[in-house]
Amino acid sequence: MMTTNPLDDDKLHEECGIFGIVGHGDSAAHTALGLHALQHRGQEAAGIVSCDGRLFHSQRGLGHVSDNFGSQAVIDALPGDSAIGHVRYATSGKKTIMRNVQPIFAELSFGGVAIAHNGNLTNAKTLRRDLVRRGCIFQSEMDTEVITHLMATSRQADVVDRLIDALTAIDGAYALLMLTEGKLVGARDPYGVRPLVLGTLDGAPILASETCALDILGATFIRDIEPGEIVIITREGIRSLKPFRNTQDRFCIFEYIYFARPDSVVEGSSVYEARKRIGAELARESGTPADLVVPVPDSGVPAAIGYAIEAGVPFDLGIIRNHYVGRTFIEPTDNIRHLGVKLKHNANRAVLTGKRVVLVDDSIVRGTTSRKIVQMVREAGAREVHMRIASPPTTYSCFYGVDTPQRKDLLAARLDVEAMAREIQVDSLAFISIGGLYRAMGHEKRNDEMPQFCDACFTGAYPIPLTDQNGGNELEQLSLLVSNG
């Protein structure tokens, strides 16, 4: 009878955010705050592992960072001057269970290792099957666990060499953090699909998924970690390695469209300004006569502002968001019409009545929410409803760490734009073109040989091999079901 908020089901979700700090007296408190700033990247579970130089300390839990790390007692249970943390979004349709909450920890022959990973490995199933055959015992369904077993069975002596051994064996997208007794190590995959930035606070180095995690602490941004780069941070300093032969920059373009927080600067560009430029480009490509530009809150706001300025049409809040949406609520019954949308949104009737409205949203996934929002806006008296989408049609699944529905459930994979317009019952519908998107990102055109971004969800051009074909991000499940303990 309970359901997660239905609106959320109609967005793509980043699966993780990561944060690490070393050499700071308040390492766990700062990690909790950094994770809090990254909460939008994963809301189902949060975990922190700290190291006091001798022992590791772990606290993990389902739910938000503030649910799990809001008390001094929990922070006090995480002593030490280095820590890494993780926020997690569960893969579609599966509830997160405790054994799949990160950071993961393994006691290897030379000591403890904690790992936090954002992304998805595309040959984890294949590697795992092999490791199990050789006698490894897995404890979770996480692809990340392949890395610790590859490290445990590596013949290298040094822990970083063992990590390189492991990373060389894996395919996929990853930004990852590893904490050992004396070191914090950060790594990005050779294509740099997932973001990872380096900052500093009072001389203590920080690694985090986005700059907003630095801002919350008043820390200083230093630089992005590069594709294929491994940084080893000790109390003595920072060392950088580039052990992989081929690296290319194929950063996930969807981070700009939806995943990243608007106040973050990723790979040198402000997310907020990028979204406004996309909105402006959208207005240039598919402007339409209207009285109002109305964002679908909150993700559609920057693009709507960009669109409104470019189109010279007033921007106004025609939809009001309720900020107190819990993560679960009573399932809508027939008696309660449109409840799904109304738990979170209400039409602002005074603004909409009699108006021609341009609704601006970041993307359309399944289309179920768009349809309800359009209907709500019409019932509030809008005369015309035009939908403008700040991304190209989402037609392919992501296998690099984003929770996408199967292709058959993507509206744009089933229907052309005209049919989609009918489906969601708008007077007109337009998406930004792939060319327009690249222009908004500052490129004259997409390099079709070697695109400047990973845009596989729009184009099907997957840069990293999908070894676990037909398996996507589903790893083999343990035959153990645990409800408790």
Place this chain on the structure above:
Amino acid sequence: MMTTNPLDDDKLHEECGIFGIVGHGDSAAHTALGLHALQHRGQEAAGIVSCDGRLFHSQRGLGHVSDNFGSQAVIDALPGDSAIGHVRYATSGKKTIMRNVQPIFAELSFGGVAIAHNGNLTNAKTLRRDLVRRGCIFQSEMDTEVITHLMATSRQADVVDRLIDALTAIDGAYALLMLTEGKLVGARDPYGVRPLVLGTLDGAPILASETCALDILGATFIRDIEPGEIVIITREGIRSLKPFRNTQDRFCIFEYIYFARPDSVVEGSSVYEARKRIGAELARESGTPADLVVPVPDSGVPAAIGYAIEAGVPFDLGIIRNHYVGRTFIEPTDNIRHLGVKLKHNANRAVLTGKRVVLVDDSIVRGTTSRKIVQMVREAGAREVHMRIASPPTTYSCFYGVDTPQRKDLLAARLDVEAMAREIQVDSLAFISIGGLYRAMGHEKRNDEMPQFCDACFTGAYPIPLTDQNGGNELEQLSLLVSNG
């Protein structure tokens, strides 16, 4: 070490929201949804009492509506076709304890009575002292409990007559709901300080604090309950009484400025449009050359839009809000600068750098948050920061159901505008004038003999006597402290 979000401490808070429905199969589920839409009026506790025609059923708890009423099991424990509910904001500095969560219930000689109350009684202490002397045993610190004891000791036979007896004895502001075996009764005080609206869903009458609680259910708005009006709703129909001699319309003007949800229509006016008109009036009164109009999210947004349009200055999101703010978090230490503000807000550096910024906020209470926000905006590179406030200076405490700091803690009660500008370190500061506010609300001027609104927090003109002088909304506390059970 824990603290409620420090930003919240720098707003005034409505103390309650109420909702009731009668004659509907899903009365408890609908009440939960109605309360969810009213969550902004009280976030510390929520309760519902339903009646199945014979027995009453009660579920109350600390926290949000979705925390307490998100499961089917809880809803199932509230059978019956009528229900009332309440969300509560605790009075300043006091943690809500279970015995002070509404609705309250009393078993009188003729049957059970449940009451939910928004507002504050100004002679409750005096009445209570007298009732205790006569042998009444109070169970809570709530002023509302005076009403049930007055009803219990009334000599009237009919329950509505007993309620009128009780209401005649009390002074104060109230919108209240009473549920008995066969009736839902709604009442507003003779001055109509607190809002109460009547709606209908599938033929079932609804009473609620605001229209947004109707919208979430797809219910139809019928009319506002009038000042001094008592409506008695049974399965047979609705009856209206006006038992009080003197009634005047003195609706709380702060509901338009901050308390009510922007998508609500109260006393005939759209809250959102009112806020935009206030912003426009503010621009006319105190416009200043600038590059950007930036709202302090989220309450400053409509006024900022109104200001931007009137002033012809671009509106932009220079401050990004983190929507995942939990209700508690680790207290800021010296190591973590400006944490209070940064848990909830981050400056959008890309937008602000080098700009002359007009910050628009709804009000200034203590001024502590304003100062931090200004500092954050400056650190993000703003060249000039001008603050414009969509209400007159808040100089008096409210005794009618709003949690205001003591006068000495109100910044505007201590300092004039210039001194305030220095205190919060802005280049300029302006508040809308009291006349401008009334103009924005559609009145040529304030009627100083008998003002069209209650504006006591700005003017000190208290319409209802403050009998419990020097006691304000503090009732005598029980000498019993209960930690548990």
Place this chain on the structure above:
Amino acid sequence: MMTTNPLDDDKLHEECGIFGIVGHGDSAAHTALGLHALQHRGQEAAGIVSCDGRLFHSQRGLGHVSDNFGSQAVIDALPGDSAIGHVRYATSGKKTIMRNVQPIFAELSFGGVAIAHNGNLTNAKTLRRDLVRRGCIFQSEMDTEVITHLMATSRQADVVDRLIDALTAIDGAYALLMLTEGKLVGARDPYGVRPLVLGTLDGAPILASETCALDILGATFIRDIEPGEIVIITREGIRSLKPFRNTQDRFCIFEYIYFARPDSVVEGSSVYEARKRIGAELARESGTPADLVVPVPDSGVPAAIGYAIEAGVPFDLGIIRNHYVGRTFIEPTDNIRHLGVKLKHNANRAVLTGKRVVLVDDSIVRGTTSRKIVQMVREAGAREVHMRIASPPTTYSCFYGVDTPQRKDLLAARLDVEAMAREIQVDSLAFISIGGLYRAMGHEKRNDEMPQFCDACFTGAYPIPLTDQNGGNELEQLSLLVSNG
């Protein structure tokens, strides 16, 4: 699917134990320990109210004393040098809910009053109906609440005079404790049905239901409180009042048979020795040739020892008790035979095989457990099973604070001894005679005019009027059902 241990359903249960101390630094910790020693008198809920001279502090909870008062934090939340506590057994078939957990507290015009009560009032319903008509609002279903309302509406000035007013109005059995700012008051009803003893620890006076609550603290027993006596204990000393005209000693004889702990001394007699004498008398009255005397553990042990010595038959443990019985467990299904009994007991096959066994138990209530135990003993190989019961047949309900089934459910009210023997499938069955019981208690014979004990459950001779006829210990229920909060 859950059930309280089925064996417990086949015993009578004392409804409460009480403890109070004044003038001791560790008042709450000592009260918790005293209640722990009285745990056998009530296992469903426990509560303590302390007073620090100015404020009262309350902690109450469902479950055992150690569940609720085992942590220093809870004890620390009960500051002050005086405290009273209560353990409660719920009335049959009704789950205890929080509002019915004692001590109860009321804020009267002159200050706070906490009351803990063991017993049952027989005119509470009548008084309550009247008080409600006069405007009193009740908060619970407890008969004890009548006392606080009678005190609240009394015209006496002094708190003790108000208590006497209240006690004069009520009929029933009670040992009660009242705590006010400066006083601990103890009272026994004019018939002295329920026990109350006075002790002292390091100069601090103690009142408790049984001496075992003194022993656990190393406190010294002083004397029993007398029937109809009221003792007022202040830091200055102890004062005794006897405000009731007619008092008689009619102590509950079942306290000796089953309720009181064997190591307690009540009304001058050792409970353990009394039970052994009853067993010996039983052997004299109804000895039978046998190989073994086996107690039904644990309550049958002392009588079995007395029987065995008198009869010259070896005593042995033919039934072993599992001490880890939780209060709830999975309900027996058809697949699990005799589970009810076996959760708690197992036959000791090695002892029983081929033997003629005398089973000794304290009483037979419904007979359901007796039957299962007999069957278990037979299946373990006993050749003959003779049951001897250390009380006369229980044929009447108790209305003085013991949870008895309705008469129709008492096996002895339905059947004569021979039919009962067939029902529980023993080779022979005998109860001690009422005369034998009085002899064992040291009286030549029962004084039928004015019996030396209350023995109403055996004889129907109720000493105190049953005003709330046909209502027994069921008070009118509030029309409010509360699942939570």
Place this chain on the structure above:
Amino acid sequence: MMTTNPLDDDKLHEECGIFGIVGHGDSAAHTALGLHALQHRGQEAAGIVSCDGRLFHSQRGLGHVSDNFGSQAVIDALPGDSAIGHVRYATSGKKTIMRNVQPIFAELSFGGVAIAHNGNLTNAKTLRRDLVRRGCIFQSEMDTEVITHLMATSRQADVVDRLIDALTAIDGAYALLMLTEGKLVGARDPYGVRPLVLGTLDGAPILASETCALDILGATFIRDIEPGEIVIITREGIRSLKPFRNTQDRFCIFEYIYFARPDSVVEGSSVYEARKRIGAELARESGTPADLVVPVPDSGVPAAIGYAIEAGVPFDLGIIRNHYVGRTFIEPTDNIRHLGVKLKHNANRAVLTGKRVVLVDDSIVRGTTSRKIVQMVREAGAREVHMRIASPPTTYSCFYGVDTPQRKDLLAARLDVEAMAREIQVDSLAFISIGGLYRAMGHEKRNDEMPQFCDACFTGAYPIPLTDQNGGNELEQLSLLVSNG
């Protein structure tokens, strides 16, 4: 401020009880009941793993069986017709944490394996160090985990062959159960130190630590599993293997003295009758003139009965036990004298005053409790106190699955009998001789070459090599501390 019951600290504790069933519709419910009957073997944690033929289901928790498995919901979460379960006693001074609760589960290349183990491995540390070096990642501190890793890395194809590989590598005492998709396997170490019995219920085979776990279900005892025997139970039938070369019967004699439940029959002998014979032998060896034989409840009762009969001295309950002892309670302060003992025991003054008392207890470990009990008995008026112990002096630690203090903390390892008598302040003290103990167990004399039992705790004659010397049952700890999750 909290402490586990201090009395418990002065007993030796069996570390585990195990139970398994296959081919029964209610496998989890029956396992819960079986574990409940074995609760005396481990009270700190309980777990069950069931298998539905395809998936395994796990429920584990800290606390008693009834705390964790008392609800139908938990049982329903354990579907399948086969299950194994485990109750655990933590090793001395260490709190059990969730990762160390059994059964353990491992996903091997051919499927899932769950293991529950009673006993202790004496070369686990050595083996573990080697496995970690080879790349195995351990998840717990349990020695049992060595077995799953040995199985995972075995080159045998069949799961039973892998288990035999693993068992061949390990030294130590074990009775263990393994559950795979189609099989329940039981094994006892070659010396048969720990008990394991086979039974049947409605055709479904059961393996359990003691017969009392069969009795609770009404199941039939078939036979003891033999030392070194492995039984493989499938739906098709039971197969027995004896893969170890040297096996000898060296059953733990302390099971008869204290660990096993008195109603169990182990290795062909009734535990209760054995205890009575030991008591009788004790009376013959060290009888003394007395008025009363008083057991220290409850473990001393059978020996006291045996002693009393043999000595012709009356048996009586001079010490009353409080059955409501929670597992934690407030720590005794100086104000509360002898609290440790009095929480659980009270002297029965009426029985003891003026008497010469023989106290019978099963063993003396540290002696702290004995001293307090003697003092309590003296304060209750006993004229003489003579202590008789139903085991020889406990002078050596056990490394085979019993939680013994270090040798220096064993009273008998420090002092001779006369000094011990002075320490616990008795008038006389005697232990049964080792020869007397063997006689009571039916052997003419102890075979000193190859003793009929493991009696290492009395004699130091350890049958199984102690490879992890000086390490005993302490395995290396993970460097990860987990407070939560």
